[in-house]
Amino acid sequence: MMAGPKMQTSSSHATLYMFMGLMLVTGALNAIMLKFQHKITAPMSPGAKPSHFDQPFLQASFMMLGEFCCMLIYLWTRNPEEADAAKAVPGWIFIIPCCCDWLATAFVCISVDFIAVSVMQMCRGSMVIFTCLLSHVVLGRSQQKFHLFGVTCVICGISLVSYSALEGTAANSHVSVGIMFCIFAQIFQASMYVYEEKIMSRYKVQPLQLVGWEGLWGLGVAAVVLPILYSLGLADTPGAIYQMQSSNILVISMVLGVFCVALFNFSGANVTQRSSAVARSTIKISSTILIWIVELAMGWNTFSFAQLVGFILVAVGTLVYNRIIILPAFETDESMPIVNKA
DSSP states (O other), X not given: OOOOHHHHHHHHHHHHHHHHHHHHHHHHXXXXXXXXXXXXXXXXXXXXXXXXXXXXXXXXXXHHHHHHHHHHHHHHHOOHHHHHHHTTSOGGGGHHHHHXXXXXXXXXXXXXXXXXXXXXXXXXXGHHHHHHHHHHHTSOOOOOHHXXXXXXXXXXXXXXXXXXXXXXXXXXXXXXXHXXXXXXXXXXXXXXXXXXXXXXXXXOOOHHHHHHHHHHHXXXXXXXXXXXXXXXXXXXXXXXHHHHHHOHHHHHHHHHHHHHHHHHHHHHXXXXXXXXXXXXXXXXXXXXXXXXXXXXXXXXSOXXXXXXXXXXXXXXXXXXXXXXXXXXXXXXXXXXXXXXXX
């Protein structure tokens, strides 16, 4: 007996909601895992005192492993037409966005050592500012009034979030460093998105294929960079590995983080395919709310009205910039729907 149209539609909606929920949870969980890992203490060598897991570059490398898993998913799920199209895409073109992604991820991981995860997530909204600038310079895209209004809202929002994070804390310098690292990371993140947009305008690239290639090159970058950073005294990968050997919960959290990255990108690709990039962008904003709730529940952060207002401004600015919220007063005849890849 064949299923009726209503049953098929209901099943399709249920599948979409499942992927939306998976994207929301894995996105929030991945960010929370970064903070959780840093709070874990374990010795870095035999007989040494336990110390916090302060290994941002290794954490970034594990996230690249999660992105590489998307390549395996892509190879498993692609159809013959996508397989033929993939042959025309040279793998080397993903090196630049991969390096940008690796650096952005590493700087974000550094920032989590100094600031709350929710503050980090809100400060990541500054990517809209740099995307606006780079889109104009690199892509030659004219910025409309609603773009500028959105960027203004984001700047005001991040200023409020930064103020709330600095207010009432003795370690103002540390918080400032964390915020600066997070915002600095968004320069590389925005560069990656603009470059990817350029790639996808020339080649037919599937989202999972794109993320998978960046993950593959990211592992190569990690294999080269981590030994260099160790020799310079900027990273202690052998010590980090010993910490993981000494802490089962640390290993579990690292593995869970890898799966979260893979599932986040997989579910995100499905949400975009079954709904739109608008839905994907909205879910990413919603994950910040979930992260904030978890932080408050676990006592990692305290409620701040300034932070709440700042988050609302960042969210509104992002939604207006991407034309998810349309304000007629800022629209012109030349306005075109623009939604950045999430």
